[in-house]
Amino acid sequence: MKNIFALLIAATIIVTGCNKSSDAGAPSSGSSKGKKVTIALMPKSKGNAYFISCKNGADKAAKELGVDLVFDGPTDPDPAKQNEIIDNWITLGVDGIAAACENKEGISTALRKAKAKGIKVITYDADALPDAREFFVNQATPQGIGFTLMDEAGRLCNDQGEFAIITASLTAANMIEWQKYIEQRRAEKYPNMKMVALRPCDDLKDKAQSEATSLMSANPNLKLIMAICSPAVPGAAEAVKQAGKVGQVKVIGLGLPSENRRYVKEGVTDSVILWKTEDLGYLTIRAAKAVVDGDLKPGATSFNAGPLGTIEIKGDNILLGKPFIFNKDNIDQFNF
Amino acid sequence: MKNFLRSNIAKHETVLLAVVITEWFYFNSVGAHFGSLDNTFDIVRHSVEIGLLALVMTPIILTGGIDLSVGSLLGLCAILFGKLWRDAHFSPMAAGICTLGIGAVAGGLNATLITWLRLPPLIVTLGTYSLFRGLAEAITHGVDTFTKFPDSFLFLGQERFLGMPAQAPIFILVAIFVWLLVHRTTFGRSFRVIGFSPEGARYAGIPVERRIAMVYVLAGIISALAAIIYTARLGQAKADAGTGYELYAITAVVLGGTSIFGGIGTVHGTLLGVAAIAILSNGLVHARQPREVAGMLTGLLLILALCSSVVPKLFARLRARRQTAAPIQAVKTS
Amino acid sequence: MKYFREISVALALLALLIALAIVAPAFYQPQPLLSLATREAPTLIVACGMALVIICRQIDISVASQFAICSVCAGLLASMKLPLVIVLPASICIGAILGSINGVLIAGLGLPSIVVTLATMVTWREALRWQRQGEFVNLPDNVQWFGLSQSAGQWTVIAIAITLLLVLAVCMNRMAAGRFVYAVGSDAEAARLAGIPPQRVTFLTFAFMGALVGLAAMMNVVQSPQVDPKSGTGIELKTIAAVVVGGVAISGGRGNLWGAFAGILLLACISPALTHLHIESYWEKAIQGMIILLAVVADGIRTKRGSA
Numbered sequence: 005m006k007n008i009f010a011l012l013i014a015a016t017i018i019v020t021g022c023n024k025s026s027d028a029g030a031p032s033s034g035s036s037k038g039k040k041v042t043i044a045l046m047p048k049s050k051g052n053a054y055f056i057s058c059k060n061g062a063d064k065a066a067k068e069l070g071v072d073l074v075f076d077g078p079t080d081p082d083p084a085k086q087n088e089i090i091d092n093w094i095t096l097g098v099d100g101i102a103a104a105c106e107n108k109e110g111i112s113t114a115l116r117k118a119k120a121k122g123i124k125v126i127t128y129d130a131d132a133l134p135d136a137r138e139f140f141v142n143q144a145t146p147q148g149i150g151f152t153l154m155d156e157a158g159r160l161c162n163d164q165g166e167f168a169i170i171t172a173s174l175t176a177a178n179m180i181e182w183q184k185y186i187e188q189r190r191a192e193k194y195p196n197m198k199m200v201a202l203r204p205c206d207d208l209k210d211k212a213q214s215e216a217t218s219l220m221s222a223n224p225n226l227k228l229i230m231a232i233c234s235p236a237v238p239g240a241a242e243a244v245k246q247a248g249k250v251g252q253v254k255v256i257g258l259g260l261p262s263e264n265r266r267y268v269k270e271g272v273t274d275s276v277i278l279w280k281t282e283d284l285g286y287l288t289i290r291a292a293k294a295v296v297d298g299d300l301k302p303g304a305t306s307f308n309a310g311p312l313g314t315i316e317i318k319g320d321n322i323l324l325g326k327p328f329i330f331n332k333d334n335i336d337q338f339n340f
Numbered sequence: 341m342k343n344f345l346r347s348n349i350a351k352h353e354t355v356l357l358a359v360v361i362t363e364w365f366y367f368n369s370v371g372a373h374f375g376s377l378d379n380t381f382d383i384v385r386h387s388v389e390i391g392l393l394a395l396v397m398t399p400i401i402l403t404g405g406i407d408l409s410v411g412s413l414l415g416l417c418a419i420l421f422g423k424l425w426r427d428a429h430f431s432p433m434a435a436g437i438c439t440l441g442i443g444a445v446a447g448g449l450n451a452t453l454i455t456w457l458r459l460p461p462l463i464v465t466l467g468t469y470s471l472f473r474g475l476a477e478a479i480t481h482g483v484d485t486f487t488k489f490p491d492s493f494l495f496l497g498q499e500r501f502l503g504m505p506a507q508a509p510i511f512i513l514v515a516i517f518v519w520l521l522v523h524r525t526t527f528g529r530s531f532r533v534i535g536f537s538p539e540g541a542r543y544a545g546i547p548v549e550r551r552i553a554m555v556y557v558l559a560g561i562i563s564a565l566a567a568i569i570y571t572a573r574l575g576q577a578k579a580d581a582g583t584g585y586e587l588y589a590i591t592a593v594v595l596g597g598t599s600i601f602g603g604i605g606t607v608h609g610t611l612l613g614v615a616a617i618a619i620l621s622n623g624l625v626h627a628r629q630p631r632e633v634a635g636m637l638t639g640l641l642l643i644l645a646l647c648s649s650v651v652p653k654l655f656a657r658l659r660a661r662r663q664t665a666a667p668i669q670a671v672k673t674s
Numbered sequence: 675m676k677y678f679r680e681i682s683v684a685l686a687l688l689a690l691l692i693a694l695a696i697v698a699p700a701f702y703q704p705q706p707l708l709s710l711a712t713r714e715a716p717t718l719i720v721a722c723g724m725a726l727v728i729i730c731r732q733i734d735i736s737v738a739s740q741f742a743i744c745s746v747c748a749g750l751l752a753s754m755k756l757p758l759v760i761v762l763p764a765s766i767c768i769g770a771i772l773g774s775i776n777g778v779l780i781a782g783l784g785l786p787s788i789v790v791t792l793a794t795m796v797t798w799r800e801a802l803r804w805q806r807q808g809e810f811v812n813l814p815d816n817v818q819w820f821g822l823s824q825s826a827g828q829w830t831v832i833a834i835a836i837t838l839l840l841v842l843a844v845c846m847n848r849m850a851a852g853r854f855v856y857a858v859g860s861d862a863e864a865a866r867l868a869g870i871p872p873q874r875v876t877f878l879t880f881a882f883m884g885a886l887v888g889l890a891a892m893m894n895v896v897q898s899p900q901v902d903p904k905s906g907t908g909i910e911l912k913t914i915a916a917v918v919v920g921g922v923a924i925s926g927g928r929g930n931l932w933g934a935f936a937g938i939l940l941l942a943c944i945s946p947a948l949t950h951l952h953i954e955s956y957w958e959k960a961i962q963g964m965i966i967l968l969a970v971v972a973d974g975i976r977t978k979r980g981s982a
Binding site for chain 1: 371372373374376378379382385386389477481482483485487488494498570573574575576578579580581583584621622625626628630631632635
């Protein structure tokens with residue numbers, strides 16, 4: 005008997021625990037007119053500063069437009085978990101879904117299902133298959149990112165010497181795609197440069213630091229480290245600094261200005277490439293709302309995004325603009 | 341009747357059933373669409389792979405063992421299935437059967453190391469946990485993704501069959517099979533005996549090595565089956581499939597009342613454990629709670645479940661100690 | 675041969691180092707080696723604790739979550755401009771508290787350690803993620819390397835880790851407390867009859883493990899000017915593997931810290947060795963798995979021969 009009491013108490017604790025913190029129930033299914041639009045925003049994974057920054061922008065747009073914003077995603081990047089949450093949102097009856105896809109094919113099955121149920125689907129950050137969504141808010145194409153990184157590397161090294169890449173994991177789909185374009189650009193424009201190694205850092209700053217340290221000692225002629233996941237940029241920079249090779253080995257990468265400001269100012273990291281993440285989140289919610297309201301239809305060539313001005317649409321890609329290069333001169337202007 | 345009630349009500353499974361029902365009613369009252377048939381089927385669909393792993397983990401833990409490699413094996417089998425289908429041009433059916441065979445071989449590797457060399461299962465499967473995942477990454481270089489499977493195959497993971505998710509009948513069949521194996525055959529009894537005391541089992545004439553090998557090979561085969569269903573549900577196979585699933589499976593089994601030391605536990609308990617976790621993680625989305633809360637509550641639920649099974653025993657032990665202590669004192673004073 | 679396992683791991687390490695000396699002599703540069711040793715010092719500290727826990731016939735898979743919580747708390751305290759003499763004990767205390775929670779559940783209630791620490795691992799990890807949302811903690815300038823120069827800081831970190839290893843190794847062999855852990859690990863009932871309180875020993879082992887994690891987290895925090903809230907991810911598997919490869923029996927009561935030390939050195943060398951040998955990184959996990967299996971299989975075959 006004690007047994008059952010203990011567990012019933014457990015259950016009540018859980019139940020009351022949820023009750024207190026649940027701010028809103030499911031979207032009201034009652035009145036259809038003047039109903040608050042619910043838009044669900046999915047990051048690749050929770051607990052990632054990049055997506056938190058996107059969410060800040062999204063929150064701003066949601067407040068301005070009176071949208072009920074749901075923000076959730078898997079705790080670790082996992083395509084299967086992304087599908088589960090999308091399925092949940094379908095039954096929850098949200099009006100629009102905006103997803104950053106960990107994996108193209110994996111998530112598209114769930115997104116198609118949402119589309120079939122009349123939910124408006126757009127993607128941002130990383131695209132799904134084109135038939136699974138209406139629009140893709142394109143902050144930068146994989147091609148744009150890959151080419152920009154390689155151009156920056158080529159510029160810093162004068163098309164000479166060896167470089168190495170630190171990635172998040174060997175299976176991260178978008179990074180695999182960037183690497184493809186980096187290699188393509190290298191072969192076309194910088195044939196004198198050589199990629200000597202590709203190492204994963206499991207999305208951990210500390211591991212990136214260890215990897216960068218051994219990369220430098222294993223490849224004495226290394227000229228540049230390209231860190232293509234955000235925790236790897238400060239990790240690689242710290243390694244270069246500790247090895248006393250500032251200036252000798254350059255660091256570039258994709259990352260948030262806030263995490264890299266220190267190293268960029270010290271001259272360890274030469275440039276950090278990123279788009280304005282808050283604008284990305286802001287634009288995504290604006291676009292999702294417009295698609296839900298029917299103001300933005302396939303075939304449109306431009307889109308009025310309020311304070312962001314008129315945004316160009318190419319095909320079904322809503323273009324945020326080119327990737328932005330943060331360096332010593334401009335990094336202080338940005339605080340995300 | 342009274343006896344029946346008393347003997348069943350204190351059982352862990354009954355308590356867990358109460359938790360599952362409480363969860364269900366709570367989330368149903370919070371989320372307007374939680375109780376719908378669609379959502380119920382979603383919960384089933386999403387928990388089939390972990391459910392399968394938890395089912396085969398049950399006999400393993402009953403024998404006092406553990407298998408940390410099932411998640412990695414799921415990843416390895418998924419990409420080998422993709423490779424057989426795409427590169428060796430097998431039909432999905434043939435590729436599936438071969439994958440089950442590969443799963444059996446991989447489970448056999450665990451079994452051999454554990455029984456032949458009498459190594460601790462925790463360590464052996466910790467090694468194969470890295471090995472299987474590593475092989476999956478090495479074969480695909482981490483990059484290769486298998487997609488564009490034919491619709492006839494994707495049916496298995498995405499469509500409905502007999503009005504329920506197509507993978508549900510398979511899961512039910514496996515569940516019945518494992519339940520019969522554990523609860524209605526001498527094999528099941530021998531698993532428990534081995535869990536209580538391997539030496540005792542040996543003296544009792546149970547072929548301990550063969551029985552232990554059997555559960556690990558079974559785990560290999562079912563992991564491969566889970567890999568096929570996973571591939572069909574997502575429509576893709578990649579080297580990172582099933583990362584961390586071993587911990588979900590173990591959590592479900594232990595939550596279901598199986599003792600990690602072996603010897604005690606039931607298959608229906610495991611099924612309830614899977615349901616409790618699946619409903620929690622699904623329901624919290626309907627309650628508009630962030631994903632992290634689901635993880636935290638699963639952890640807390642696990643601790644509370646463990647405590648609830650131990651607290652009565654603790655009281656009983658205290659009482660027993662008091663009772664045995666009293667006569668001794670009496671003897672001393674006289 | 676009493677120290678067969680320790681010696682064979684040391685020989686494997688030696689073979690790897692010799693192979694590196696021939697094929698990739700660039701591995702032996704003082705500065706990168708010093709960096710490598712500093713990076714692995716926190717892991718060594720955790721491995722010492724893990725060895726104790728496993729000798730006590732328990733296991734702790736929640737160390738990574740404890741490590742992350744201690745790191746972030748220490749980082750937040752340091753960014754409030756508190757001096758290190760306060761932050762360091764605070765971090766150790768937080769670790770000890772987290773370890774004590776495990777200890778109470780395991781020793782006090784007699785729950786299985788693998789399940790309890792599985793539950794606390796998930797709970798702490800998700801709680802931290804929920805609270806911090808993955809945000810880095812920026813530290814003030816004087817925290818890195820304890821405010822010393824870089825090489826002085828690196829040597830301090832290594833010295834702390836090595837001193838701890840030496841002290842613990844001696845304690846485990848020579849002091850009553852150390853022998854108690856072995857006694858409880860090999861047979862709790864026999865230990866109880868011999869007058870050793872098994873519950874108290876188990877509880878203290880977990881609390882001590884937590885304190886060591888707090889120390890290790892601090893040793894990691896001082897190595898860079900930012901704290902990653904995911905610090906320590908995977909450290910539980912790495913230390914368990916190292917300890918087991920180093921000959922500590924998972925069934926308790928057997929093994930020593932020197933073996934754990936050799937195990938950590940071996941596993942720590944694999945990843946840089948692969949970089950130096952220019953082996954593609956997708957082989958790394960498979961090779962790690964092979965090494966763990968080889969170590970236990972070698973031992974298994976030896977005992978099988980011995981008993982036959």
